Amino acid sequence: MLLAATVAVLWLWPSNEFLLLPDKARPVAPLVQVKGGKDPTGPGKIYFDAIIIRRAKLFEKLFPWIHKDATLVPEQSVNPPGVNDAERLKEDLREMTRSQDIAAAVALKHLGYKVVLQPTGARVTDVLAGSPAAKAGLEPTDVIVAVDGRPVRTTSDLRRLISRHKPGEVVRLSVRAPKGLEELRARTVAEPNNGGRPVIGVLVDQASQVKLPFPVKIDAGSIGGPSAGLAFALDIVQELNHDITRGHRVAATGEINADGSVGPIGGVKQKIFGARQAGVDVFLVPAGDNAQLARKYQGDVRVIPVKSFQQALRALATLPEKR
Numbered sequence: 469m470l471l472a473a474t475v476a477v478l479w480l481w482p483s484n485e486f487l488l489l490p491d492k493a494r495p496v497a498p499l500v501q502v503k504g505g506k507d508p509t510g511p512g513k514i515y516f517d518a519i520i521i522r523r524a525k526l527f528e529k530l531f532p533w534i535h536k537d538a539t540l541v542p543e544q545s546v547n548p549p550g551v552n553d554a555e556r557l558k559e560d561l562r563e564m565t566r567s568q569d570i571a572a573a574v575a576l577k578h579l580g581y582k583v584v585l586q587p588t589g590a591r592v593t594d595v596l597a598g599s600p601a602a603k604a605g606l607e608p609t610d611v612i613v614a615v616d617g618r619p620v621r622t623t624s625d626l627r628r629l630i631s632r633h634k635p636g637e638v639v640r641l642s643v644r645a646p647k648g649l650e651e652l653r654a655r656t657v658a659e660p661n662n663g664g665r666p667v668i669g670v671l672v673d674q675a676s677q678v679k680l681p682f683p684v685k686i687d688a689g690s691i692g693g694p695s696a697g698l699a700f701a702l703d704i705v706q707e708l709n710h711d712i713t714r715g716h717r718v719a720a721t722g723e724i725n726a727d728g729s730v731g732p733i734g735g736v737k738q739k740i741f742g743a744r745q746a747g748v749d750v751f752l753v754p755a756g757d758n759a760q761l762a763r764k765y766q767g768d769v770r771v772i773p774v775k776s777f778q779q780a781l782r783a784l785a786t787l788p789e790k791r
Contacts, residue, residue: 486542488735490742499687500703504708519738521735557692564691564696572701572704587621589621590673591610594671599668599670612626612643613649693733694723694733714785722752730779732754732756740767752774754775
């Protein structure tokens with residue numbers, strides 16, 4: 469009885485670590501509605517890869533090998549400092565929404581449609597630990613829209629306005645956050661490797677409002693994160709009567725940016741196993757470390773590293789027709 473009670477406690481009690489588990493890759497087409505488009509009817513389809521992320525029980529932490537192809541990771545690699553599980557899930561859903569907008573813009577622009585990307589600020593992608601930005605309360609996905617009352621539309625605006633200060637001076641940041649517009653203050657510091665220019669310790673990319681020529685709706689349900697962006701963009705092209713798969717079952721992962729570049733993502737080991745479970749032929753994955761890890765577990769799946777949406781299309785165009 470004592471042994472059974474101990475096992476029950478270990479199985480039910482959550483640990484301070486997380487499990488990354490494979491999830492079978494699924495076709496994108498049922499999630500996407502494009503005005504004037506249609507779901508592909510042939511064997512060739514685009515698949516997206518998601519992974520299961522959940523807090524490990526104490527038993528799973530002690531014996532992670534009970535789950536095939538799982539990875540045990542510390543909490544800080546899943547939840548940023550000061551962010552709980554619920555807040556992280558909300559951020560993941562915001563990332564998913566953004567990836568859908570950018571994917572539609574990139575796909576339609578490639579097909580020659582008029583797409584407007586109106587810059588709306590500098591979006592925070594990372595906050596350096598211990599930096600003035602971290603102390604001020606800036607978080608990933610926040611959008612900086614003004615510095616000292618002057619509007620920030622682009623990332624260049626942000627750098628220019630901060631550079632007007634001397635290291636040690638305080639800047640006022642107007643930030644569009646999930647809770648609404650707020651004002652934060654951060655004291656600049658000198659960047660040691662770039663001539664001592666004033667910085668606040670954030671990495672940013674371009675926040676944009678996307679205006680499409682016709683509606684594109686993507687419903688991914690409760691799945692969050694930006695890594696399905698490449699798959700969404702490819703499927704939109706496929707649904708607008710452009711056979712890009714050449715009869716192959718193609719899984720794709722990667723964060724897509726407004727310029728069409730494809731950025732790295734997490735959980736690649738689980739995603740290649742998810743692709744294998746779905747029986748896909750080809751797996752498009754961000755070049756670099758992501759591709760190297762995917763090839764380690766690729767099995768019968770052909771792994772193709774890509775750096776951009778355009779390169780992904782060229783790689784698919786070179787595949788032999790599958791009959």
